[in-house]
Amino acid sequence: MVKRSASSEASSPPKRRRRSSTTSLKEVSTLSHAAREYGPQWNDWPAPILAMEEARDFIRDIVDKRRSVLIVPDKDADGLSAGTILYKTLIHMKHPESLISVHHLTKGNNVHSDYERNLMDSTKAEKVIVLDQGSRPGRSIVPPLPDQKEKRVLVVDHHMSDEWPEGSQVLTACRSSPIATAALLTYLLVRDLHEKVHEEEAWRAVVGVIGDLGTSVPKWGIAPWPSELGTTFKRLGSKAFSEAVSGVNAPRRTAEYNVPKAWDIMLKASNPTDLASNAFLKLCKLDVGDETTKWARTPPRFSKDGRVAVCTIHTGFQIHPVIATRWSGTLGRKSSKLLMVMCANTGFHADERVSFSCRIASNLRSLPEGQQPNLIALLNEYADRIPGFKERVGGDYARGHKEATGGIIPKAEYDLLLEEMGVPQPGVSIKSEAGVSSPSPKKNKGKIIDPNQTGGLDKFFKAKPKVE
Structure with missing residues (x-):
């Protein structure tokens, strides 16, 4: 879907010396924001300084030459924050609103699908900026225009x-630890292109960071985390940001998948409270909450080696x-062998495809980054044992982050994956190497599921009553 949004008043951007795309690292005289605050050892954070400068040149070229541009943000709080930061920056730099378009991916598709490529190319935008969509090898997302x-x-x-x-110009934070979110990367990319970005849009970066990392991971004011965003977070309040994140995330979780509406609301917002108090976002949150409650107690089943717990649901939400995140907290405290919790959804797509999300067991998050399990590698380990599996599923398998990954694969391939993992089918109980039995309606060893229990997930398991 291609959409144009309202403009706003802005002052002219400061004049800057243009750099060519062949700029060498020695010619880059500017320091990154992190380097200015914490020292030169942070000059390649949140991404290599040369790539940051070349990306800025890409944006300056759009403004200087009045080029049409298509913004393609991801659907979640981080992606929408990154997209609105970029959009607002272009407006602040006096780029005509008529030359800015936005494309939101349709439900169940990714930016690399032929359907989405054709939609993006059909806009004939001179420049396309893709934010927070992940990556893979292959042909260009859209082909170059003639000449x-x-x-x-x-x-x-x-x-x-x-x-x-x-054919893509790439700015990635994936090799600059700690890995910045897309919104934080975008904010630091455009922060100095116009003074109003820092003054008016910093809160959007905080929304994106909290959307991906929560409130405890970013250490504002401790290298390399920008202290100015910590000031923004403190001034506007943790509650407002948390509610803003859950609100802007809600529409894309509903069966209606109204991401364009979430974008419009966020683009017009002036602060996180505007998002937290929005009636439409609140209604979406209620719908998502009800559906989550319905499926949250779906019993997980453990792989034979005890490293994976899998629960399967069927919903358009x-x-x-x-659910994967919730179970990762509960189950992580119960098994020393558990590495990953997977929640698969067989009802999200209209066709015979399964979407699944994987999260690291919560007890392992406290480990140093280098010691945490790599979930992408773990999924690939199982996949490599299935002849032809990777060729059949293509690039929609094991994408994302080491601690939070997932994919979209055909139902038949999902069944093969569970079989290779040794995850029992419903009605079968297998004692895993983790020492935890996979729940079964017929038999459980030592634990039962109490269907009448009303407590949270931490009270999901209940001691089996003694038989007199």
């Missing part, structure tokens, strides 16, 4: 990847990431 010599596509991302679409 276009420079790159048409800028990819701004933070998902783990070493491969990118052909995109709640599988939420």
Whole structure:
């Protein structure tokens, strides 16, 4: 869907010296924001300084030459925050609103699908900026326009990847630890392009960071986290930001998948309270909450090696990431062998495809980053044992982050994956190497599921009553 949004008043951007795309690292005289605050050792954070400068040149070129641009943000709080930061920056830099369009992916598709490529290319936008969409190798997201010599596509991302679409200019945070979210990367990219970005849009970066990392991971004021965003967070309040994140995330989780509406609301917002108090977002949150409650107690089943717990749901709502996150907290405290919790949704797509989300067991998050399990590698380990599996599922398997990954694969391939993991089918109980039995309606060893229990997930398991 292509959409144009309202403009706002802005002052002229400060004059800056243009740099060519062949700028060498020695010629980059500016320091990154992190380097200015914490020292030169942070000059390549949140991404290599040369890639940051070249991405800024890409944006300056759009404004200087009045080029049409298509913004393609991801659907979640981080992606929408990144997209609105970029949009607002262009407006602040006096770029005509008529030259800015936005494309939101349709439900169940990704930016690399032929359907989405055709929609994006049909806009004939001179430049395309893709934010927070992940990456994979292959042909260009959109082909160059006739007689276009420079790159048409800028990819701004933070998902783990070493491969990118052909012909794309890439700005990635995935190799600059701690990995910044897409919104934070975008904010630091455009922060100095116009003074109003810092003054008016900093809160959007905080929404994006909290959307991906929560409130405890970013250490505002401790290198390399920008202290100015900590000031913004403190001034506007943790509650407002948390409610803003859950609100802007809600529409994309509903069966209606009204991401364009969430974008419009966020673009018009002046602060996180505007999002937290929005009636439409509140209604979506209620719908998502009801559906999550319905499926949250779906019993997980453990792989034979005890490293994976899997629960399967069937709903048109995109709640599988939420349920995977919840179970990762509960189950992580119960098994020393558990590495990953997977929630698969067989009802999200109209066709025979399964969407699944994987989260690291919560007890492992406290480990140093280098010691945490790599869930992408774990999924690939199982996949490599299935002849032809990777060729059949293509690039929609094991994408994302080491600690939070997932995919979209055919139902038949999902069944093969569970079989390789040794995850029992319903009605079968297998004692895993983790020492925890997979729940079964017929038999459980030592634990039973109490269907009448009303407590939270931490009270899901109940001691089996003694038989007199």
